[in-house]
Amino acid sequence: MAGMPPRSRRDNSEPLIVQAARDRERHIDQVTSYGYFARRGPKRHVTVTPRPLRYWQYDPASPLVVTLTVVAVAAWLGFLGSRDGGAAAAAEAPIALGLGLLVVVVSTGRFTVSDFAVSTEIAGLRQTSSFGVVPLVLVREVVPGGPPADWPKAKRRGGWWPGRSRLSVRHLDPDGETPKAFTVWVRDPAAVADALGRPLH
Numbered sequence: 001m002a003g004m005p006p007r008s009r010r011d012n013s014e015p016l017i018v019q020a021a022r023d024r025e026r027h028i029d030q031v032t033s034y035g036y037f038a039r040r041g042p043k044r045h046v047t048v049t050p051r052p053l054r055y056w057q058y059d060p061a062s063p064l065v066v067t068l069t070v071v072a073v074a075a076w077l078g079f080l081g082s083r084d085g086g087a088a089a090a091a092e093a094p095i096a097l098g099l100g101l102l103v104v105v106v107s108t109g110r111f112t113v114s115d116f117a118v119s120t121e122i123a124g125l126r127q128t129s130s131f132g133v134v135p136l137v138l139v140r141e142v143v144p145g146g147p148p149a150d151w152p153k154a155k156r157r158g159g160w161w162p163g164r165s166r167l168s169v170r171h172l173d174p175d176g177e178t179p180k181a182f183t184v185w186v187r188d189p190a191a192v193a194d195a196l197g198r199p200l201h
Contacts, residue, residue: 016137016176018137023135024174027117036110036121052197054113057187059120061107073100109158111184113195118169120157133159134182138172142198144189147181154181165189169196 007160033042033050042050061069073096081089110121119133147154147168154168164185186192193200 016172017174018146019137020135020172020174020176023116023137024133027114027119027135028131030114031112032047032122033117033194038110038112039074051115054115055192056110056112059109059111060158060161061104063068064159065107066104069100070105073097093200111158111186113192118196125201132182134169134171134180135174136197137164138174138176139169139198140172140179141170142193143170144200147183151181152179154183157182157184160185163187170196 025187030050031053033046034053035043038056039054061098076096077089077093080092107122112119112121113136115136117133117135118139145166145168147170151168151170160166160173164187166183167189168181168183170179170181172178190200
């Protein structure tokens, strides 16, 4: 996890929707200046050294994805075995298992907080840049655990894994008005809240 530089003050006279749109682009520039494995530092071709990312963590493929992949591989090998015999299924097994492993690997996600926004990236979709970007100027509240009852329905980012705690984030839509929320399972809730500019109390 990278260090967390202090957030700069914003011009309060600037419309929130304008700040959010600008910060979304700045976030993408900062995040894509690093490879998927952020600990290795900026990409070699980057001419201007980007600021360190405030926080990142890798989210393995969800248990659902893993289960469906295992079922698909088993079903395919079972079908081949019943149609062509055990020898054919055994010959196909390395390819089927390799493809299944590839699906799991490219389904790995990264939850990232830059100086400007928070987003989720998927290993297999890196060429499409970040998605689910929420500019930090739109973040309104961060609480440990599940979202309070009076919050809007929260989207789930990532899934539960051992050693992680649930964190809920309330924010505005890019229009600067519509309330939204999401939950995420993180290694260090306090560090994530600090990175989002809304320390836990």
